[in-house]
Amino acid sequence: MIQAKALRIFALLALLVCGVAGLPADVTAQQSGAVPGDSLGLNSDSDLWRYVRTGNAGSTQMKDELAAVMIQSEGDNWRALRNGPISAIGAFGLFIVIFVLGLFYMVRGRIKIDAGPSGKTILRFGTIDRFAHWLMAGSFVILAITGLNMLYGRNVLLPVIGKDAFAAFTAFGKYAHNFLAFAFMVGLALSFFLWVRHNIPNKVDLQWLKMGGGIVKKGVHPPAKKFNAGQKIIFWAVMIGGLSVSMSGIALMFPFQTTMFADTFAMLNTVGFNLPTSLTPLQEQQYNQIWHGFVSLVLIIMIMAHIYIGSVGMEGALDAMNSGHVDRNWAKEHHSLWVEEEDQKAAKPAE
Numbered sequence: 001m002i003q004a005k006a007l008r009i010f011a012l013l014a015l016l017v018c019g020v021a022g023l024p025a026d027v028t029a030q031q032s033g034a035v036p037g038d039s040l041g042l043n044s045d046s047d048l049w050r051y052v053r054t055g056n057a058g059s060t061q062m063k064d065e066l067a068a069v070m071i072q073s074e075g076d077n078w079r080a081l082r083n084g085p086i087s088a089i090g091a092f093g094l095f096i097v098i099f100v101l102g103l104f105y106m107v108r109g110r111i112k113i114d115a116g117p118s119g120k121t122i123l124r125f126g127t128i129d130r131f132a133h134w135l136m137a138g139s140f141v142i143l144a145i146t147g148l149n150m151l152y153g154r155n156v157l158l159p160v161i162g163k164d165a166f167a168a169f170t171a172f173g174k175y176a177h178n179f180l181a182f183a184f185m186v187g188l189a190l191s192f193f194l195w196v197r198h199n200i201p202n203k204v205d206l207q208w209l210k211m212g213g214g215i216v217k218k219g220v221h222p223p224a225k226k227f228n229a230g231q232k233i234i235f236w237a238v239m240i241g242g243l244s245v246s247m248s249g250i251a252l253m254f255p256f257q258t259t260m261f262a263d264t265f266a267m268l269n270t271v272g273f274n275l276p277t278s279l280t281p282l283q284e285q286q287y288n289q290i291w292h293g294f295v296s297l298v299l300i301i302m303i304m305a306h307i308y309i310g311s312v313g314m315e316g317a318l319d320a321m322n323s324g325h326v327d328r329n330w331a332k333e334h335h336s337l338w339v340e341e342e343d344q345k346a347a348k349p350a351e
């Protein structure tokens with residue numbers, strides 16, 4: 001009995017001695033912050049974890065650049081923003097603009113040529129102007145439809161047309177979106193160079209704005225040159241928004257190559273902002289996507305009003321982009337100063 005007890009105590013002591021003798025390397029190493037084998041130790045765990053949690057890439061033998069990123073927590077924020085406020089505000093905006101335009105049509109009706117068509121026309125846009133407009137407009141409409149499908153299609157279109165048709169449409173739409181983006185950029189650049197000189201703001205625009213463009217009351221026609229203030233707003237929104245959408249779109253097409261947001265944030269920080277400037281390549285992509293979607297939605301909402309007023313909303317307007325020739329009475333009512341300029345030019349003897 002005593003023997004057995006002594007044996008147990010001995011065994012315990014032996015274990016303790018062996019254990020202590022065997023452990024010291026690990027214990028001392030861990031307490032001093034290093035781990036045997038020179039791997040990262042306890043001291044670095046928080047740094048390492050922060051590095052991993054904030055979407056930084058490690059190294060991998062895999063070809064896929066994303067495979068080196070273990071955790072991309074910002075992805076949760078991006079998804080919440082895209083599927084939450086961006087989608088909701090966009091849908092609300094689209095609904096509101098359709099509602100307001102419908103209401104406006106019901107109350108005001110089609111804006112007629114007050115003096116009636118004169119039967120005489122004046123050239124408003126030449127072939128190159130109309131080509132630029134329709135290149136930009138046609139590609140924009142397809143970009144808008146395929147883009148909206150990317151944001152809302154799964155919830156709106158899929159239940160209506162079914163999985164197979166939705167998959168085919170979305171795959172086709174993705175190619176159309178990527179390739180037609182370049183047609184849009186060409187149309188945008190062309191329109192800019194053709195029309196920028198007519199879109200410099202001037203005093204006449206203030207008067208036009210003060211009179212609400214004359215679109216609410218019948219018979220009110222504020223003077224305007226080739227483009228009125230409302231059109232100038234559309235022009236600059238399309239040019240600036242279009243450029244921004246194009247740049248963010250290119251960044252999405254060729255991922256991980258740009259640092260546009262970090263650079264923009266750094267610039268904004270010089271005027272008092274406090275925005276993050278060390279963004280991981282994935283964060284850059286997420287900012288690009290959110291910005292691309294947001295600006296596109298704003299443009300689509302704006303352009304819907306433009307399409308309305310350029311077609312069903314106003315008698316005689318579409319002719320400008322159709323044949324290029326508009327009725328003189330339409331031109332006198334909406335662009336009186338431009339008609340005067342054109343008449344003066346026509347009256348001048350050729351040099």
Ligand code: HEM
Nearest residue numbers: 136137140141231234235238303307310311317318320321
């Ligand atoms: C698809 C339907 C569209 C129709 C029926 C339409 C119609 C028109 C018309 C009639 C004009 C000439 C207005 C005038 O003579 O003063 C015009 C001008 C213009 N359009 Fe369009 N458009 C369409 C789409 C677009 C799109 C998608 C964009 C841009 C993304 C666009 C951008 C412009 C710009 C910048 C101008 C010159 C400034 C202005 O009149 O506001 N259009 N459009």
